[in-house]
Amino acid sequence: MTTYVYETIPAKAGEEVRRYEIRQSMKDAPLTKHPETGEPIRRVITGGLGFVNSSGRGESKLAPRRSSHGGGCSCCH
Numbered sequence: 001m002t003t004y005v006y007e008t009i010p011a012k013a014g015e016e017v018r019r020y021e022i023r024q025s026m027k028d029a030p031l032t033k034h035p036e037t038g039e040p041i042r043r044v045i046t047g048g049l050g051f052v053n054s055s056g057r058g059e060s061k062l063a064p065r066r067s068s069h070g071g072g073c074s075c076c077h
Contacts, residue, residue, distance in 0.1 A: 002026050005044040006034070019044065 001023045008018045020041070022031065030043040 004030075005046055006031060006041040007044050008034070009040040009042055011040075 002025070003021050003023050006020045006022055010017055020034065022035070024031070031041055033039065034041050
């Protein structure tokens with residue numbers, strides 16, 4: 001099971017967006033409604049960490065992924 005971040009879809013301008021972490025299988029389609037409240041929600045794409053071998057000796061460390069355009073995605077790797 002994977003944990004995904006979802007956020008509410010505001011019905012009106014200025015309405016507060018709330019975020020949730022929801023566990024589901026990677027095979028499941030993204031949710032469109034909160035499973036308990038029925039509110040409309042959408043999955044949020046977030047950045048992650050990748051392993052980088054900087055020494056060449058098999059030692060690895062965690063390093064944030066960065067794109068060339070400064071965004072939080074990993075599309076340019």
